[in-house]
Amino acid sequence: MNNTNYVLSVLKKDEKIISVAKVTKWILLSPFLGFVISLFLTIVFFQYTISNQELNIFLMFGPIFLLGSIKQLVGSFIYILTTEMVLTSNRIIYKTGLIQRDTIEIPRNQIESINLKQTILGRIFKFGDIDVIGTGGTNQYLKSIANVISFRKSISGI
Numbered sequence: 001m002n003n004t005n006y007v008l009s010v011l012k013k014d015e016k017i018i019s020v021a022k023v024t025k026w027i028l029l030s031p032f033l034g035f036v037i038s039l040f041l042t043i044v045f046f047q048y049t050i051s052n053q054e055l056n057i058f059l060m061f062g063p064i065f066l067l068g069s070i071k072q073l074v075g076s077f078i079y080i081l082t083t084e085m086v087l088t089s090n091r092i093i094y095k096t097g098l099i100q101r102d103t104i105e106i107p108r109n110q111i112e113s114i115n116l117k118q119t120i121l122g123r124i125f126k127f128g129d130i131d132v133i134g135t136g137g138t139n140q141y142l143k144s145i146a147n148v149i150s151f152r153k154s155i156s157g158i
Contacts, residue, residue, distance in 0.1 A: 006095045006103070007086045014089070019154035021085035024127035024146040028080075031072035038065040085142050087154050092132060094140055108155075110135045116152050130155070 007017070042062030083096040092111070095103040111134055118128035128148035132140045132155070145151055 005084075006101075007084050007088075007093050010093065010105075011088065012090065015091075016089045017086055018089060019087040019151055021087075021142070021148075021151040022146045023080045023083050023085075023144050024125070025080070026121070026125055026127055027076050027144045028073065031069055031076050034069035035066070035073055038062065038069050042066050079144075085145065085151070087151070092140070092155065094142055104138075104140045106132055106134045106138055106140060110138070111155070114152055114155055116148065118148065122148070 011017070042065075045062050078098050079096065082098045084093065086093045087108075089108075091108055092106045093103070094105075095101060111132060113133045115131040115133070116128060117131065122128040126148065127144060127146050130142045130145060130148060130152055132142065134140075
């Protein structure tokens with residue numbers, strides 16, 4: 001699912017969408033693993049705490065870690081659903097946020113450089129981050145882009 005409602009509402013008459021970048025689903029991996037591990041530890045420590053009073057401290061921290069991992073998981077889902085990264089014939093448009101909207105638009109003729117950042121997992125699964133630096137110090141970090149190389153090529157005009 002790719003939501004471009006904001007971008008469609010701000011397009012100019014002559015402007016055309018060239019490329020749409022999606023947020024990679026791999027950003028859900030870390031919060032999901034945190035959730036599974038904290039859920040497992042909460043259940044295990046709860047069972048042992050009933051018979052062993054020395055482990056009561058773990059019973060207190062298990063649900064705290066579980067709530068933290070749920071917060072991260074929900075935050076990642078919201079980021080995936082609310083982020084729009086679009087290259088048009090005139091500019092790069094980046095929008096994110098559910099309640100608070102953050103947007104930046106960089107005209108294509110004012111882009112000085114494009115920096116690509118990928119981890120080892122990013123290289124294997126073809127996702128990464130792009131740092132777009134515009135004239136006048138405008139700097140936008142587009143993070144967790146699926147198929148990052150093709151989006152970078154679209155920006156560069158290659």
